[in-house]
Amino acid sequence: MIQKKKHAFNLFAASKGLRSTRQRDSILDVFLSTRQHVSVEELYLKVKAGNPGVGQATVYRTLKLFVEAGLAREVLLHDGQTRYEHVVAGEHHDHLVCTGCNAIIEFENETIEKLQDEIAARHGFLIRSHKLEIYGLCSACKN
Amino acid sequence: MIQKKKHAFNLFAASKGLRSTRQRDSILDVFLSTRQHVSVEELYLKVKAGNPGVGQATVYRTLKLFVEAGLAREVLLHDGQTRYEHVVAGEHHDHLVCTGCNAIIEFENETIEKLQDEIAARHGFLIRSHKLEIYGLCSACKN
DNA sequence: CTTGCTGCAAACAGTTTGCAGAACT
DNA sequence: AGTTCTGCAAACTGTTTGCAGCAAG
Secondary structure: OHHHHHHHHHHHHHHHOOOOOHHHHHHHHHHHHOOOOEEHHHHHHHHHHHOOOOOHHHHHHHHHHHHHOOOEEEEEOOOOOEEEEEOOOOOOOEEEEEOOOOOEEEEOOHHHHHHHHHHHHHOOOEEEEEEEEEEEEOOOOOO | OHHHHHHHHHHHHHHHOOOOOHHHHHHHHHHHHOOOOEEHHHHHHHHHHHOOOOOHHHHHHHHHHHHHOOOEEEEEOOOOOEEEEEOOOOOOOEEEEEOOOOOEEEEOOHHHHHHHHHHHHHOOOEEEEEEEEEEEEOOOOOO
């Protein structure tokens, strides 16, 4: 899995004439080793731990490459930070966001996706992407 | 309708010991006269047109009051600006966002809402709010 | 050696905040 | 009079960018 993603990125890099650098490698390693929804800041700190002297700018720039390469996806939650999640081919999930503990629970629901397609069709709208976020309290926080 | 909202804000203001000021009145007027999803900047410009010398900060501060008073709701789309929409009691709608012309089409779908409730229940999650945004191209832009 | 990549710091955009003076009650 | 509000400008936050030097090909 991780190897596959590295390979995917290498292919992308090659096709774009991008260079392979120490920084990109370690940012990719760290990204792949994280759980879902890392903020740039978190990623930056982890990368710097194993590789001091890497700048934030590089992390920002590299994450955009990952998005372009189809490895990562931007997730904007209500906390003023851009987060990135892993892209798993053919899968789409949405989020339950706990405003108590900031936990994020993922879910998938085909019926909702289908309804969205219908709605879009009804408006002559061409869907590129969508996001559904449900905010509230998780089972641990609601008590 | 507009009168009702003004009244609602007055009640809120009174209950909080807030003062009634020229600025708040005109920001409320302008907000109520706008269509959905105004950005702070848009609102600020319109307010200033009818009432020069009103500062942005006041617009920001006042919009937060409207949210607190239940008249407005923050909407964060993918354009780096906070927008506000009108709250209509008991109604919830979601958005089709055209990335071509920035048009926003609203829709409502009860089945989706129900499915969300089911999903939340399954995870022991207490829903406070949610948002569903579908990004793509509207009928005019997709050609 | 050529060109792309990096780190740094400065620039940016949107938003928030401190404060002195203005305005509401 | 006593407080709350306001406008201004400065501060802040997250992100982007310009540039000189570094490094991959």
